[in-house]
Amino acid sequence: MTREHLVWDWNGTLLDDLSLVVSSTNVAFASVDGPVVTADEHRRDFRRPVVDYYVGVLGRPVDEAEFARLDKIFHDNYRVGLATCGLTADARAAMSAWMGTQSLLSMWFHEELVPTIETYGLTPMFRRVDGLRGTVGGDLKASHLRRHLAELGIAGESVVLIGDSVDDAHAAASVGAGCVLYTGGFTDPERLRTVGVPVAETLTEAVALASAA
Numbered sequence: 001m002t003r004e005h006l007v008w009d010w011n012g013t014l015l016d017d018l019s020l021v022v023s024s025t026n027v028a029f030a031s032v033d034g035p036v037v038t039a040d041e042h043r044r045d046f047r048r049p050v051v052d053y054y055v056g057v058l059g060r061p062v063d064e065a066e067f068a069r070l071d072k073i074f075h076d077n078y079r080v081g082l083a084t085c086g087l088t089a090d091a092r093a094a095m096s097a098w099m100g101t102q103s104l105l106s107m108w109f110h111e112e113l114v115p116t117i118e119t120y121g122l123t124p125m126f127r128r129v130d131g132l133r134g135t136v137g138g139d140l141k142a143s144h145l146r147r148h149l150a151e152l153g154i155a156g157e158s159v160v161l162i163g164d165s166v167d168d169a170h171a172a173a174s175v176g177a178g179c180v181l182y183t184g185g186f187t188d189p190e191r192l193r194t195v196g197v198p199v200a201e202t203l204t205e206a207v208a209l210a211s212a213a
Helices: 018-030 039-045 050-058 064-084 091-097 110-119 142-152 166-174 189-193 203-212
Strands: 005-008 101-109 129-132 159-163 178-182
Touching (some): 005 142, 018 039, 039 050, 101 110, 101 142, 110 129, 142 166, 166 178
Parallel strands (some): 101 129, 159 178
């Protein structure tokens, strides 16, 4: 089946926010006397659910209440720095290169995502924009992708997802969608290359690969 619809990831893919994510993560870790992580360490170790990443870095259990506190600290700091983030260098060119329909699915909070997309002038590009409808982040993406496609009325087999994480690939596979992973985001490229889906160094290359999927 032809892949007619493209679902974009936001953080680390269209939005170039790795530095802010790492600094915000370090603020959260500092609140519990955790280690300072570098961008390379974050890209090597980050995973979803995010609580599993925190457990790995802190080297101890993190219960639901503590994760909620750490998640709030992270997002409070992230909001302060968001205005410093720009789009990935070729994001607009990549979106313009896709010949089918497009939508955006983010694991960032929906009520903040929608006005942010508008700020960047991207709203007209997307048939639908969905973020996380909840108060605590860090979940897996698969169930959110299923709901996103159901709202669009689109079968997974006609979709390709472009994202920057192993979880993006797992989510796409769960609905029968194609996936292209971008190496410039939150995940070490070597990790992405072990997943078994096409990997691109730029978003324009990712769209070219998605068009051929």
